[in-house]
Amino acid sequence: MTIERAGVIGCGLMGSGIAEVLARAGLSVVVRDISDEAVAAGRKRIEKSFAKGVERGKMTEQERDEALGRLTFTTELSAMADRQLVIEAASENEDIKKKIFAELDAIVTDEQAILASNTSSMPIIRFAQATSRPERVLGLHFFNPAPVQPLVEIISSVVTAPEVADQIETFSTQVLGKTPIRSDDRPGFIVNALLIPFLFSAIRMLESGHASKEDIDTGMVNGCAHPMGPIKLADMVGLDTCLFVGQSIYDETGDPAAKPPVLLSRMVDGGLLGAKTGKGFYDW
Ligand code: 3HC
Numbered sequence: 001m002t003i004e005r006a007g008v009i010g011c012g013l014m015g016s017g018i019a020e021v022l023a024r025a026g027l028s029v030v031v032r033d034i035s036d037e038a039v040a041a042g043r044k045r046i047e048k049s050f051a052k053g054v055e056r057g058k059m060t061e062q063e064r065d066e067a068l069g070r071l072t073f074t075t076e077l078s079a080m081a082d083r084q085l086v087i088e089a090a091s092e093n094e095d096i097k098k099k100i101f102a103e104l105d106a107i108v109t110d111e112q113a114i115l116a117s118n119t120s121s122m123p124i125i126r127f128a129q130a131t132s133r134p135e136r137v138l139g140l141h142f143f144n145p146a147p148v149q150p151l152v153e154i155i156s157s158v159v160t161a162p163e164v165a166d167q168i169e170t171f172s173t174q175v176l177g178k179t180p181i182r183s184d185d186r187p188g189f190i191v192n193a194l195l196i197p198f199l200f201s202a203i204r205m206l207e208s209g210h211a212s213k214e215d216i217d218t219g220m221v222n223g224c225a226h227p228m229g230p231i232k233l234a235d236m237v238g239l240d241t242c243l244f245v246g247q248s249i250y251d252e253t254g255d256p257a258a259k260p261p262v263l264l265s266r267m268v269d270g271g272l273l274g275a276k277t278g279k280g281f282y283d284w
Pocket of ligand 1: 049056058119143145148149
């Protein structure tokens with residue numbers, strides 16, 4: 001099966017980036033979110049990114065227009081009926097995600113369709129079990145900003161059919177132009193299992209008064225050639241996302257390095273979520 005028709009559930013930071021990647025790769029993409037406002041914000045985010053792509057010489061104006069023409073925005077989940085690949089990128093809430101998978105299972109007609117989750121850390125098996133086709137469910141995890149970061153993680157649950165993961169690996173490489181890596185269905189998969197303890201160490205360093213956020217970030221940028229420092233990166237990922245991911249790794253493993261720092265929890269409670277709300281550790 002050649003995947004030509006894709007769907008994305010949720011057009012927040014990650015969903016809109018994933019939709020953009022798929023549309024730029026030539027697929028027809030239906031993007032669904034729950035409200036007209038959310039859909040409008042997602043479309044705006046994609047248009048802004050396309051504009052940056054044109055400005056940076058990554059795409060021509062014609063390519064931008066063609067990619068935009070391949071995108072359809074909706075609030076109706078039923079629009080996923082004819083999709084061959086649906087990537088769920090809703091908020092990191094297990095009950096919401098399970099409900100979406102159960103609904104998709106009833107809506108998506110093609111038995112060969114693949115249902116994927118972009119979850120950052122939740123067990124894929126729980127979403128698979130919400131469907132009647134658990135062997136066709138897997139994790140396909142993109143990195144922020146999705147149009148720029150080359151990596152995708154492919155996560156097989158204990159019941160994912162090997163040919164489904166193989167097909168997504170070929171698709172990721174040949175159609176999306178991404179670099180896939182494979183992970184077991186373990187908390188944080190590969191990247192977040194390493195990244196979250198690092199980001200939390202940096203936040204604890206700041207919290208304890210050990211160093212300023214600027215010096216922590218400059219240290220890792222200029223000392224270790226990271227493209228951005230950990231405090232700024234936490235802001236970019238979203239402090240709420242960092243909190244959810246850390247909590248979910250901590251709950252399952254008890255790893256103290258993944259325990260969310262108190263400062264992070266307080267900032268999330270205070271609505272300081274980073275770049276997406278304009279204020280986090282930095283002003284954006
Ligand atoms: N479309 C196409 N290309 C674009 C683009 C767009 N909208 N925006 C930028 N680019 C390209 C630029 O042209 C440039 O390409 P070049 O290197 O070939 O010239 C490249 O992307 C970098 O863009 P900029 O020059 O605008 O930006 P910076 O150099 O300041 O880099 C950054 C910005 C890419 C965000 C970089 O700082 C970075 O990589 N930071 C780290 C990001 C990271 O670690 N992400 C992972 C987070 S973890 C995650 O997402 C997992 C989740 O589960 C928590």
